[in-house]
Amino acid sequence: MFHRTFECPSCGSQVDQKRPGSRTLVCSYCGQTSHLNADTLQSAGDKRLLIDYGSTLKIGMQSKWKGKAFLVLGKLRIDYEDGFWDEWYIQFLEDGSEAWIQEDDGSFTLFKEKMKVSQKLNLKSINVGEWQDVGLGTSEKVFITSKSKAQVNGGEGELPFRIIPGEPADFVEGILKGLVVSIEILPDEQILYVGQPFKIEEFYAV
Secondary structure: OOOEEEEOOOOOOEEEEOOOOOOEEEOOOOOOEEEEEOOEEEEOOOOOOOOOOOOOOOOOOEEEEOOEEEEEEEEEEEEEOOEEEEEEEEEEOOOOOEEEEEEEOOEEEEEEEEEEOOOOOOHHHOOOOOEEOOOOOOOOOEEEEEEEOEEEEEEEEEEOOOOOOOOEOEEEEEEEOOEEEEEEEOOOOEEEEEEEEEOHHHHHOO
């Protein structure tokens, strides 16, 4: 299994990388977010240790979803107008594919990245309660159920893209073909994820 170790550029503690494609690593000791450039880590933003609110999920834990074993690699916390939610970055061990588990006030949804959205989205032009073209490159439209301005609080473990604590991360949620859709509007790109809600007990179903 892939495994590399680095020294945190802030405190010198060991920082692990378990997936080759990861671009952000967060020190578990001091909370320093660092971007991975070739074989070095470069500090990015302020140090932030996330408060643990007692989630069932933990960095490094292994479990199963619908009989498929997965490893929890990282966590991303997003603050928005009504509070916050956590996104857990996971890797399925059988085929190496990745996904996200969104945990929001005791509810869970497993999301897989669908595609990059082809156009720059603007929250002001998106109307809740309407079918809208969000730049999928097809005639399909998404029924918008909510939207909000948000920002990255911080992260843990490793993540597949670069984050900087405090940067904007606005979001739009909706329904597409009966599935839950989440669109994250990041500074450099917009990514559409398709999700499936589930109960926490399903982690251990075989």
